[in-house]
Amino acid sequence: MPTQTTLWESLRRLYPHLKPIIPRLVLGLFAALGASVMVLAIPQVFRVLVNDALAEGQASSTVWIASGIVLVLGVLEAVFVALRRFFVINPATTVETNLRTSFYRHLQNLAVAFHDRWGSGQLLSRAMSDLNLMRRWMAFGAIMLVVDAITLTAGVAIMFFMSWPLALIFLTAAVPVMIYGFRFRTSYSRVSRKSQDQAGDLATTVEESVHGIRVLKAFGRSREALDAFSDQAEELRETEIHKAKSLATFSLIVTLLPELALGASLVTGILLAVNGDVTIGGLVAFFATAGVVAGRVEFIGPLLAMTFTAKTAIDRHYEVMESENTITGPPDPRTLPDPHGEVTFDDVSFRYPDAKDTSTSVIDGVNLTLRAGETMALVGVTGCGKSTLLQLVPRLYDVTGGAIRIDGIDLREFSLEELRRHVAVAFEDTTLFSNSVRENVLMGVDAQDDDDAILTEALDVAQAHFVYSLPEGVDTLIGEEGLSLSGGQRQRLALARAIAAKPRVLVLDDPLSALDVRTEELVEERLREVLADTTTLIVAHRPSTVALADRVALMENGRISEVGTHTELLARSDHYRYVIASLTEEPVDLDSELEELEHNDQEARA
Amino acid sequence: MSAAPKQEKQEKPNRRTRAGQPPSIISSGVSNEDEVMLDRAQNKSVRTRSFKLLGSLIRPNRRQFIWTAFLVVFSQIARVAGPAIIAFGIDHALPSLLQGDSALLWAAGITYLIAAVLAATLTAGYVLAAARLSQEMLLDLRLRVFRHTQRLSLEFHEKYTSGRIISRQTSDLEALRELLDSGVSSLASGLMYMIFTAVTIFVLDWPTGLLLLVAAIPMTFLARWYQKHSQIAYRSSRVVSAKLIVHFIETMTGIRAVKAFRREKVNADRYDELAEDYRKVTVRSINLNGVFQPGLVLIGNVTVAAVLLFGGFRVLGGSLEVGALLALLLYSKRFFQPVDQMAMFYNSFQSAAAALEKVSGLLEEVPTVRPPKNPVPLKDAQGLIEFDGVEFRYGDGPVILPRMDLTIPAGQTIALVGQTGAGKSTLAKVIARFYDVSEGSITLDGVDLRQLSPQDLRRAVVMVTQEAFLFSGSVADNIALGKPEASREEIEQAARAVGAHDFITSLPEGYDTDVNKRGGRVSSGQRQLISFARAFLADPAVLILDEATSSLDIPSERLVQQGLQKLLGNRTALIIAHRLSTVEIADRVLVVHDGAVVEDGTPADLISGNGRFATLHAAWQDSLV
Known part of the structure; x- marks a missing residue:
């Protein structure tokens, strides 16, 4: 997937975004240069002062003037430092934000198959830390790299001007430091990454040890969990110490070499001064300038390394941005304002894009027709392809062979927007969003006046009356940032959401599995009315759910093997009996039966 | 209907955070960790238990601790020596060389080299020693918390939500790691550096030392201002980025529902808002830096100008040598450098202190189901x-x-x-x-x-x-x-x-x-x-x-x-x-x-x-x- 690109090619990808802010970046560059000029100028004032003003016992006014100049230069440096930020920050964060929002939009449009491949954590680190890094590089790294290079050159030139032998001594120390600094940053960021990954793994272990605490306790495996955790934690410690070692080596080299050079310069400088090859003021200025330049020497390696890290971030960003959306609407879509809702599967086959070539198709030639308004139950053993088939209807995946049609029109001829208005779904794993109950249920409803009526109706059908006793009723926040609901409650809300959308075609994947039998009965009673004139495909695991359907399709190994009514199939299919009927009897829910008994008892007593 | 308490299946939704815990008077365990205001006695006991925990982490590593302290003190002394030796060279070695005596020059040169080598090796040694010490403590703490969490009874786990236990073990320990990792080492070395620099300046020329003390006043105000505001900015940035992240993760993990119910547009609008909020808090915290950093430069530079003015007259008057003036200028320029790191340190110190309080509370929690001291062995249970x-x-x-x-x-x-x-x-x-x-x-x-x-x-x-x-x-x-x-x-x-x-x-x-x-x-x-x-x-x-x-x-x-x-x-x-x-x-x-x-x-x-x-x-x- 990741293509090898040169640094220059990667940076060029960013150019369209940078173009509008280039003037501001250039202004920032000039401000940073200005600050550098001030920094380099101050030692020159020292030189003049020491050589001319102090040494020969001159008038006190020169001290005033020199100090005044140093003050002005110092204030200007501060102003320039502030100006660089002022010029650059707003445009750079704006570019960052634009990249971030377009990244999100693109991700939302990418097919579900893409999201199957990419964990949300992976995507998040691209959306957050990679883009932060790119911004910091734009606003700081790129500018400072140029400015430091210029300052360094200018500083060294000044030092040569002061005294070339001293400058040579300095340079012999500076060059290795620069090279080493770059190498260090590169390897250091690799170790940092490793420690980040290990810390992430450690966090996963912690999460599992807490979420799985019942299992660990039930099997008495806390000891093993601790051992595994301890191994990981020790690995992390080793990495951290490794990190510290390379940091220590870096600081050793970076402080030692320039200091050694300065020590040598001190001796040489004084010897030179005795011979009159350099003035005392020149020596003073040399040391002051060396102090400035040494800082830049230390810095330039890390800045270069930051540039390469930014390149990686850019590549990672575009790797996602250039992933093609495989499920799109046609250029000129057909529309069907009021479909009847006849759904036909015509020799449909499907295999997951990441499936091995040798594996068989998950869906392998399905032919099935749902008459308009009909409710069809889909029955089969776990793993026969029922859930996959359902996901093809709203085009979460595209068929890899054959076609699915609504009223005779291929799904792929509708715009996605229209298709998904006609088709609503409720899956087994219910996804609710951090939002109010109302928002969650009305998700598929285009804003209307009678929202409240739709909401009440949908909640009623799904037997989700519990929402009214939540702290703020239907406006209670649920999901990650709000109340957590039980599995059965979530499932009822998901069902309500599908019903509220009032689709022509309803696709339900075992939508009642987490409900107790009594509630299931109540839901089914009300659901029957809704299903009466909605074309529905419903995955069923229990006879009670099958009872909702007009006909049943039996699925075996990715094909439909039988279609008929429940009674017909019971009579003629062994496999159907195997799948849907217990060997001896239909299962009965004890809990609710007892509850009913209890209820009767109380009524009798009353 | 029966009035049996519904313990088995909780139809009542549970609040993820701040579950209805009774306000407690005693401050043992995790009972009061969510309370913002603690009275003085509670505050004291919370702090005592944090310190006790810290002490118990250092104790097994006493030698490493002393060694680290030794390294930081001497590495910074060696670092401070440089400019003083340069001054000595210019003021004393140069004149004596002019008289043909090169002994002082070589003495200065060699001393400088020794100081340089010492400074570099001791600093490197300190970085490594500090890392070893903090990693040792961190590992110890991680294992303690993990083991203790596993030991705590189910009753506790049911009451104290999993999210909170996880954040005790992840983000709170992370805050401590950050502090130990960079915070302590930069604080200790920065503080030592400032102290020794100040001492050297006073020894070289005490009037300049007084001048520096005056400059330290506005610096203190600036640092405090920055520290206060950056903490607020940091907190709000955490809040906003958490919202952005939750929205992002929810969209990506719930992508099927997003697509099936055509939420792309609404989601993108919401994300735009959150991303813009995030940009604003980012800009705000960068702008704080934009005032603080130039402020540091400004105060430092003004001090240098003042030292130059004051020292220049003294040199003219003959009461100060040129080389000494150079050393004073170098020292006063460098004196304020660690302030930057120390202001940052204060923030990571505060979040780490809060984290330590919570972690120590968790560790104080007593398991209600305890293993026996003298267990009765049971090898092949029959099952009666x-x-x-x-x-x-x-x-x-x-x-x-x-x-x-x-x-x-x-x-x-x-x-x-x-x-x-x-x-x-x-x-x-x-x-x-x-x-x-x-x-x-x-x-x-x-x-x-x-x-x-x-x-x-x-x-x-x-x-x-x-x-x-x-x-x-x-x-x-x-x-x-x-x-x-x-x-x-x-x-x-x-x-x-x-x-x-x-x-x-x-x-x-x-x-x-x-x-x-x-x-x-x-x-x-x-x-x-x-x-x-x-x-x-x-x-x-x-x-x-x-x-x-x-x-x-x-x-x-x-x-x-x-x-x-x-x-x-x-x-x-x-x-x-x-x-x-x-x-x-x-x-x-x-x-x-x-x-x-x-x-x-x-x-x-x-x-x-x-x-x-x-x-x-x-x-x-x-x-x-």
């Missing part, structure tokens, strides 16, 4: 369970299980029947010693459960619950949790016995399929089968199944049902199940109501009698016709 005057309640709460006596002979299969909230699960949990009984005792083969070592107890009693949690790793790893030393053959045998073998072999990589990898596609029913195999492999004397088959489809359930008879063969078993078919394989049925056993007998006896179970069974028979 006896309840002797058992009563159970949560803490001081209402009685959940009223006083009962009960004997379950070894090898018997018991079905627990009763409506939701009747107390079936609680009964099961006290047998598994997830909770300790409030009165009386439960014995296994005549030994009180509280006398058994956790190893013996868990080998003898295993409970399988409805939520079949799988750990990351392969299917085989997950089954092997029941018996870590099991061979692949044993694992496959266990899977076959519960009817899980077929679906496992059809997974992409069979037994080696990673269960958490996306695309692993393990359904909730399959999860239950795996956790069933896990229990089978553990081969306990007492097996408790708490609705362990609720998510299975009919063919799988049938398979399990067949396997179950084999599985339960000659071990004691307690089965809590919805479906009546399960009850039929039981030797004995206990009907539970309001925590009490109201009917007790074989299925056949109960059916032929006229109790609840008989009525129920009759109704069920009718429904089959």
Whole structure:
């Protein structure tokens, strides 16, 4: 997937975004240069002062003037430092934000198959830390790299001007430091990454040890969990110490070499001064300038390394941005304002894009027709392809062979927007969003006046009356940032959401599995009315759910093997009996039966 | 309707954070960690326990601690020496060289080199020593918290949400790591550097020292201002970025629902808003830096100009040497450099202090279910369970299980029947010693459960619950949790016995399929089968199944049902199940109501009698016709 690109090619990808802010970046560059000029100028004032003003016992006014100049230069440096930020920050964060929002939009449009491949954590680190890094590089790294290079050159030139032998001594120390600094940053960021990954793994272990605490306790495996955790934690410690070692080596080299050079310069400088090859003021200025330049020497390696890290971030960003959306609407879509809702599967086959070539198709030639308004139950053993088939209807995946049609029109001829208005779904794993109950249920409803009526109706059908006793009723926040609901409650809300959308075609994947039998009965009673004139495909695991359907399709190994009514199939299919009927009897829910008994008892007593 | 407290299935939603904990007066454990205002006594005790924890972490590493302290002091002394030697060279070595005496020059040169080598090596040594020390402490703390969390009873875990325990172990420890990692080392070295620089300046020329003290006043104000505001900015940036991240993750993990319900537009609009908020807080914190950094430069530069002015006159007057002036200029320029790091340090110090308070609270929490000091060994448990005057309640709460006596002979299969909230699960949990009984005792083969070592107890009693949690790793790893030393053959045998073998072999990589990898596609029913195999492999004397088959489809359930008879063969078993078919394989049925056993007998006896179970069974028979 990741293509090898040169640094220059990667940076060029960013150019369209940078173009509008280039003037501001250039202004920032000039401000940073200005600050550098001030920094380099101050030692020159020292030189003049020491050589001319102090040494020969001159008038006190020169001290005033020199100090005044140093003050002005110092204030200007501060102003320039502030100006660089002022010029650059707003445009750079704006570019960052634009990249971030377009990244999100693109991700939302990418097919579900893409999201199957990419964990949300992976995507998040691209959306957050990679883009932060790119911004910091734009606003700081790129500018400072140029400015430091210029300052360094200018500083060294000044030092040569002061005294070339001293400058040579300095340079012999500076060059290795620069090279080493770059190498260090590169390897250091690799170790940092490793420690980040290990810390992430450690966090996963912690999460599992807490979420799985019942299992660990039930099997008495806390000891093993601790051992595994301890191994990981020790690995992390080793990495951290490794990190510290390379940091220590870096600081050793970076402080030692320039200091050694300065020590040598001190001796040489004084010897030179005795011979009159350099003035005392020149020596003073040399040391002051060396102090400035040494800082830049230390810095330039890390800045270069930051540039390469930014390149990686850019590549990672575009790797996602250039992933093609495989499920799109046609250029000129057909529309069907009021479909009847006849759904036909015509020799449909499907295999997951990441499936091995040798594996068989998950869906392998399905032919099935749902008459308009009909409710069809889909029955089969776990793993026969029922859930996959359902996901093809709203085009979460595209068929890899054959076609699915609504009223005779291929799904792929509708715009996605229209298709998904006609088709609503409720899956087994219910996804609710951090939002109010109302928002969650009305998700598929285009804003209307009678929202409240739709909401009440949908909640009623799904037997989700519990929402009214939540702290703020239907406006209670649920999901990650709000109340957590039980599995059965979530499932009822998901069902309500599908019903509220009032689709022509309803696709339900075992939508009642987490409900107790009594509630299931109540839901089914009300659901029957809704299903009466909605074309529905419903995955069923229990006879009670099958009872909702007009006909049943039996699925075996990715094909439909039988279609008929429940009674017909019971009579003629062994496999159907195997799948849907217990060997001896239909299962009965004890809990609710007892509850009913209890209820009767109380009524009798009353 | 029964008034039985609904402990088993919580229909009431629980608040994820700040669960309704009673306001407490004592500040032990985690009880007051969410309270913002603590009175003075509480504050003190919270701080004491943090310090105690810190002390207990340092103590085993005393030598390393002293060594690190030694290194930081001497490395900074060596670092400060440079400019003073330069001054010496210019003021004394140069004049004496002019008189032909080069001894001082060489002395200055060599001293400078020695100082340089010392400064560099000691600093490097310090960086490494500090890292070793902090990593050692951190590892110790991590293991302590992890071990302690595992030790805490289920009661605590149910009360204190998982999210909070996880953040104690992740983000709070992360805050401490940050502090130990960079904060302490930069604070210690920065502080030492400033102290020694100030001392040197005073020694060289005390009037300049006084000047520096004056400059330190505005610097202190600036640093405090920055520290205060950057903390606010940092906090709001955390809040805003957390919102952005939650929205992002929710969209990506719920992408099917997003697409199916055409939420793309609404989501993108919301994300735009959040991203813009995030930009604003970022800009705000960068702008703070934009004032602080130039402010530092400004104060430093003004000080240099003042030192130059003041020193220049003194040089003219002959009371100060030129080289000394140069040294003073270099020193005063560098004096304020560590202020930057130290202001940052203060913030990471504060968040780490808060983290330490919370972590120390968690560590203070006492497990309510404790292993015995002198356990009674029990090697091969038979599975005889006896309840002797058992009563159970949560803490001081209402009685959940009223006083009962009960004997379950070894090898018997018991079905627990009763409506939701009747107390079936609680009964099961006290047998598994997830909770300790409030009165009386439960014995296994005549030994009180509280006398058994956790190893013996868990080998003898295993409970399988409805939520079949799988750990990351392969299917085989997950089954092997029941018996870590099991061979692949044993694992496959266990899977076959519960009817899980077929679906496992059809997974992409069979037994080696990673269960958490996306695309692993393990359904909730399959999860239950795996956790069933896990229990089978553990081969306990007492097996408790708490609705362990609720998510299975009919063919799988049938398979399990067949396997179950084999599985339960000659071990004691307690089965809590919805479906009546399960009850039929039981030797004995206990009907539970309001925590009490109201009917007790074989299925056949109960059916032929006229109790609840008989009525129920009759109704069920009718429904089959």
